Amino acid sequence: xxxxxxxxxxxxxxxxxxxxxxxxxxxxxxxxxxxxxxxxxxxxxxxxxxxxxxxxxxxxxxxxxxxxxxxxxxxxxxxxxxxxxxxxxxxxxxxxxxxxxxxxxxxxxxxxxxxxxxxxxxxxxxxxxxxxxxxxxxxxxxxxxxxxxxxxxxxxxxxxxxxxxxxxxxxxxxxxxxxxxxxxxxxxxxxxxxxxxxxxxxxxxxxxxxxxxxxxxxxxxxxxxxxxxxxxxxxxxxxxxxxxxxxxxxxxxxxxxxxxxxxxxxxxxxxxxxxxxxxxxxxxxxxxxxxxxxxxxxxxxxxxxxxxxxxxxxxxxxxxxxxxxxxxxxxxxxxxxxxxxxxxxxxxxxxxxxxxxxxxxxxxxxxxxxxxxxxxxxxxxxxxxxxxxxxxxxxxxxxxxxxxxxxxxxxxxxxxxxxxxxxxxxxxxxxxxxxxxxxxxxxxxxxxxxxxxxxxxxxxxxxxxxxxxxxxxxxxxxxxxxxxxxxxxxxxxxxxxxxxxxxxxxxxxxxxxxxxxxxxxxxxxxxxxxxxxxxxxxxxxxxxxxxxxxxxxxxxxxxxxxxxxxxxxxxxxxxxxxxxxxxxxxxxxxxxxxxx
Numbered sequence: 001x002x003x004x005x006x007x008x009x010x011x012x013x014x015x016x017x018x019x020x021x022x023x024x025x026x027x028x029x030x031x032x033x034x035x036x037x038x039x040x041x042x043x044x045x046x047x048x049x050x051x052x053x054x055x056x057x058x059x060x061x062x063x064x065x066x067x068x069x070x071x072x073x074x075x076x077x078x079x080x081x082x083x084x085x086x087x088x089x090x091x092x093x094x095x096x097x098x099x100x101x102x103x104x105x106x107x108x109x110x111x112x113x114x115x116x117x118x119x120x121x122x123x124x125x126x127x128x129x130x131x132x133x134x135x136x137x138x139x140x141x142x143x144x145x146x147x148x149x150x151x152x153x154x155x156x157x158x159x160x161x162x163x164x165x166x167x168x169x170x171x172x173x174x175x176x177x178x179x180x181x182x183x184x185x186x187x188x189x190x191x192x193x194x195x196x197x198x199x200x201x202x203x204x205x206x207x208x209x210x211x212x213x214x215x216x217x218x219x220x221x222x223x224x225x226x227x228x229x230x231x232x233x234x235x236x237x238x239x240x241x242x243x244x245x246x247x248x249x250x251x252x253x254x255x256x257x258x259x260x261x262x263x264x265x266x267x268x269x270x271x272x273x274x275x276x277x278x279x280x281x282x283x284x285x286x287x288x289x290x291x292x293x294x295x296x297x298x299x300x301x302x303x304x305x306x307x308x309x310x311x312x313x314x315x316x317x318x319x320x321x322x323x324x325x326x327x328x329x330x331x332x333x334x335x336x337x338x339x340x341x342x343x344x345x346x347x348x349x350x351x352x353x354x355x356x357x358x359x360x361x362x363x364x365x366x367x368x369x370x371x372x373x374x375x376x377x378x379x380x381x382x383x384x385x386x387x388x389x390x391x392x393x394x395x396x397x398x399x400x401x402x403x404x405x406x407x408x409x410x411x412x413x414x415x416x417x418x419x420x421x422x423x424x425x426x427x428x429x430x431x432x433x434x435x436x437x438x439x440x441x442x443x444x445x446x447x448x449x450x451x452x453x454x455x456x457x458x459x460x461x462x463x464x465x466x467x468x469x470x471x472x473x474x475x476x477x478x479x480x481x482x483x484x485x486x487x488x489x490x491x492x493x494x495x496x497x498x499x500x501x502x503x504x505x506x507x508x509x510x511x512x513x514x515x516x517x518x519x520x521x522x523x524x525x526x527x528x529x530x531x532x533x534x535x536x537x538x539x540x541x542x543x544x545x546x547x548x549x550x551x552x553x554x555x556x557x558x559x560x561x562x563x564x565x566x567x568x569x570x571x572x573x574x575x576x577x578x579x580x581x582x583x584x585x586x587x588x589x590x591x592x593x594x595x596x
Contacts, residue, residue, distance in 0.1 A: 125458060125482045127466040129161050131168040134453035135226035136446050144173045145447045146198040148187060151178025152377070152396040153471030154434065156403075157464055165451070172447060180375045181205055182314055191439075192217050199442040200451075202435065205316060206526060209435075210518035213247045218437040220250035224449035231456055237589075238430035239475055243507035243514030245431055254452045255432025256464070257472040260500045262426055263394035264324040265492060266290075266413035272389040273411070276300055280390075280413030281491075287325070287357055290416040294366035297389035307366035309388035311376030312535070315528030318358075321392055322531055325354035327426045329418040332583035334427045334503040336527060336553070342576035344557075346527065346550040347543075355534060355542045362535065372536065384408040392416075395492040396471035402486070412491050414499065424583055427503035432475040502586040506575040509592050513575050515564035516557070523552055 147158070155178040162174040177198070179187060185204035191197030192215075203212045212218050222228050232240060232251065239255050240246055266280045273279060276296050285293060294307025310317050323336070331350035332338060338345050345351060361367060368388050371379070376393065383391045384405035391397070392415070401408055417423050436455075438448040454460040461474035465483030470493060473480060485493070506513040525533065530549050533539040557573070564571050580595050581587060 125462045125479075127462055127482065127484055129157070129164060129463045129467065130454075130459060131164050132454050132457070132459070134450045136224075136450040136453065138169060138172070138446055138450060139444065140171060142171045142173070143444055143447075144175055145444050146175045146177070146200075148177045148179060148184065148198040148201045149434075149436070150181055150184060150202055153399050153468045154178070156399065157467040160467060161451075180314070180377055181316065182375060195441060197439045197441070199439055199444050200436055200448045201439065203437060206522045208517060208520055208522065209244060209253070210247060210514070210520065211522075212437065213252055214518050216440050218252050219440045219442070219445055220252050221254070221438065221449065221452065222250055224438070224445055225453050225456075226449075231453060234458070234476075235456065236475065236477055238502070238508075239432055241430045241505060241507055242511045243517045244429070244505075245435070247514060247518065253435040253437045254456055255475055256434040256436055256455055257432055258475050259431065259433035260428045260502070261395065261433070261473065261492075261496050262324055262415060262500065263320045264392040264415040265394060265495065266390060266415060267383070267393055267397055268390045268411050268413060269383070269386070269388075270409040270411050272297060272300070272305065272386075276389070279411070281411040284414040284417045286417050286419045286421065288419055291357065291361055291364065291366075294361055294390065295364045298364070298366045301389075305386050306368045306388045307364075307390060308361060309368040309379050309383060309391050310371060310393070311374050311379040312371040312532065313373060313375045313378075315526070315532045317376060317528070318531035318535065319526075319528035322351065322354045322358060323527070324415050324426060325357065326350035328415060328423050328499070329354070330422075330424045332424055332427060332503075334429050334505070337576060339504055339506075339576060339578045340581050342573055344550045344553045346546045346553065351546060352543055355531065355546070358531075358535065359542070372532075384410070394471075395489060396468075398486065398488050398492065399469045399471050412488050412495075414495050423499060425499050425501040427583055428500055429503055429505050430508060434472055501583060503583070504578040504581055504587040504591065504595070509578075509595065510571060510575045512564070512569040512571045515567060515569040516560045516571055519560040519563040520556060521560075523549070523556060525549075 147162075149155075149158070155176075158176055158178075162176050166172060166174055181204070184202060185206065188197060188201050188204055189207075191201075197217070203209070203217065225231055228251075235255075240251060245251055245253050245255060266285060268280050273293075276293060278285075278293050278296075280293075297305070297307040310321065312318065323333075326345075326348065327333065327350075329350040331345045331348040332340075333345045336344055336346060338348075368379075368382075374382070379387075379391060380393060380397050380400065382388075383397075384401055395412075398412070401410060436452065438445050438452075442448065455464065458476055458479060461476040461479035462482040464472075465474040465479045465485070470483075470485045470489030473493065474483065507517070527549060530539065530545050534542050534545055539545040557576075561571060561573060578587070578591075578595050580591055
């Protein structure tokens with residue numbers, strides 16, 4: 001369900017000038033910094049073209065506490081922290097129209113100490129951002145701390161937070177750069193290669209976590225975050241998992257948000273869909289209806305707008321769309337492996353059918369013509385301007401449009417469902433989403449640890465949930481109870497509750513399986529690249545291309561298992577088989593015990 005993207009071959013050399021041409025703007029600034037060149041810092045007050053939203057905060061001085069009062073209606077659901085089944089009545093009740101986002105305000109402290117606010121006690125949780133004393137010893141010299149992530153609604157929280165953080169710590173300048181994933185896939189590896197990567201970053205989506213650890217990209221958090229064991233224990237069960245967040249007995253990243261969400265909600269232009277006589281928010285579109293509605297919208301637009309738009313420049317959008325359509329049609333998998341059989345599912349009938357549906361929609365002329373030249377943030381930005389009637393994306397779009405396009409009326413519907421109406425829930429694994437890592441060679445690790453500490457508290461998670469307004473739901477389930485969410489965000493959350501379940505993971509049952517993920521290398525071309533090649537016609541036969549992908553993926557898993565065995569890991573292909581897995585239910589601790 002997460003987006004995947006591509007990056008140049010690691011062994012290839014790309015000139016600095018060529019990379020700058022590719023990146024431009026904020027990406028170029030980050031690349032220069034990663035290579036050790038001086039460049040004007042992109043501070044938290046600056047905006048990036050990759051950021052879906054911008055947030056204004058009026059700063060004023062207070063005597064002691066540093067806070068940011070966030071809007072009660074900022075919007076979007078970033079996934080469920082639990083997977084409880086939600087009734088259709090709940091889903092209907094959640095379909096209220098979106099409210100208008102109010103401007104955020106912030107009350108800031110002039111104090112220059114390490115922090116000035118204490119966390120609110122349980123039962124008195126604030127929705128405000130606070131700068132809290134974690135106990136980390138912070139630098140006293142003037143320093144510049146660099147942070148790169150994928151932006152979107154995350155940027156709304158971090159821009160407010162970093163503004164307050166710099167006021168609480170005047171000697172620290174935070175250079176925050178929210179970038180699209182395809183730029184992260186260039187900037188972060190370039191920084192690693194040059195020995196000057198951002199202090200905190202998200203790793204490219206096509207780099208396995210284990211690879212980032214074994215190649216020395218990232219630092220363990222255990223000795224950086226104060227009272228680490230107690231801090232880690234406060235996270236919900238399953239947040240930290242061997243082979244995902246933890247390797248060789250150390251924890252390397254913080255899972256900031258819940259991963260029980262998907263990125264293919266049917267987000268639609270209400271005016272255009274009403275003209276077509278369709279309301280996807282009331283009744284989910286099945287595959288046939290989806291194609292027919294897109295065709296009708298395109299004919300209705302007569303060249304002014306089209307049925308569907310998405311960011312085809314990011315290969316992860318192809319894998320997300322096809323994978324989720326196929327998954328809801330019954331090709332249940334986690335990491336594209338059917339964990340009942342231990343086999344990859346790329347050749348499953350549902351995967352081929354979903355691929356052919358996308359090709360049929362293209363042949364109808366129902367897809368925005370420039371789709372291959374735009375990334376996901378660009379598609380999101382064009383949608384409110386009337387480029388298309390429908391976009392398949394995630395809940396992070398909701399608050400962005402409400403803030404940047406307050407006059408735009410849009411609705412939220414389920415991802416398209418199978419023609420027979422029998423929806424099989426999608427699967428999410430243990431561990432969370434939006435993982436953040438600290439660069440192993442950073443000289444400012446303590447600043448990252450200080451910020452991570454706050455982000456991993458109930459207070460921080462509640463402020464996150466309110467500020468992001470559900471675009472990226474907090475990983476703490478309790479924080480969802482305190483956070484103030486917009487009705488459209490609640491509606492998206494209801495879809496996720498109803499249509500996503502927790503699946504098994506080999507690393508939970510057999511910790512030795514983590515060694516396999518340490519050995520595993522990224523496929524090239526991967527699923528998203530293969531689908532993009534099919535879409536463009538470079539790969540003529542979808543069935544043959546998906547079979548080739550399946551064979552390569554299976555061979556790489558076998559190779560990685562043998563490499564892990566050679567290093568002493570007691571692991572086999574059977575560890576990827578869970579015969580008692582029912583994709584319609586959460587996979588529980590009891591299920592793991594029964595599968596032993």
